Amino acid sequence: MNIAALEAMLQNGKDNALLRFGLGKAYFDEGQASQAVTHLLACTQFDPGYSAAWKLLGKAYLQSHNTAAALDAWTQGLAAAQTKGDKQAEKEMLVLVRRIHKSANNQHG
Template sequence: MGIIDNLEAMRAKGQDSALMRYSLGNEYLKQEQTDQAIEHLAEATGQDPNYSAAWKLYGKALTQASRYAEAVEALNRGIEVAEAKGDAQAVKEMRVFLKRAQSALDASG
């Protein structure tokens, strides 16, 4: 049984949390199952709107899915959250992702 199977089994038993959803999203993204990753990362940010790592990964997943406008929105929100927490490294990383997503959005529009 793999990590995804274990996490999904725990979730099915009612053990749901932002961390679990983040973990599922991360594992699905590693498996290039972007739609599933986005679903879980959206839920993680919904359960804990101050989870800057979840916002970062959510923005990355949306960018990989070519959902650039949504990625820009998620990354901007993530930067706000990370700045409020003083998480300078997350801010720095999300600004890089944001620049890429914005460039892709501009090129596609």
Template sequence: MSRVRDNLETMLARGQDNALLRFSLGNLCLQADDAAAAVTHLEQATSHDPDYSAAWKLLGKARLQAGDAPGAGDAWRQGIAVAERRGDKQAAREMAVFLRRLDREA
């Protein structure tokens, strides 16, 4: 485990739980090919802040890497709705591309 991930896990254990911390942990887990842990952290990130479009985007990637294609699609659809509502056009476009690729592979 990386030193950064260890430090973030320590913060979490101390009760400093928030969307950014969970997003950061999810991202590090995904980079370390620990998709299951990434999904857990990113689901918590979206629970803390349902309008966090970057967390929805990464949650979709983590679910796909974990073998949950339907869950990935659900995350991206929710993320697109959030991004469009917040005016985050780039994130909405990126997730739409991921969703189209997923639909083509299905």
């Protein structure tokens, strides 16, 4: 489904976590990170346990050059993934967090 169709659903009042995740992913895939952040944040407000949304939110923040917000999103995502037992999302976010820390250490050392 394209962005216009998803936006039309949103305008028609069908606001929910899944729609917001779809919009966030669609905008992220189009390289529109700030739009993705808006929808992914809304998704995590609907469903704070949506670990895939936290993971993508962190990636969108990183694409927007906001490393601190990316780390915060992944930290919250890790908690959500651990609560739900979502081992794959947990593993992926741990890798992303370690990569950020390693990059920061390389720049300062």
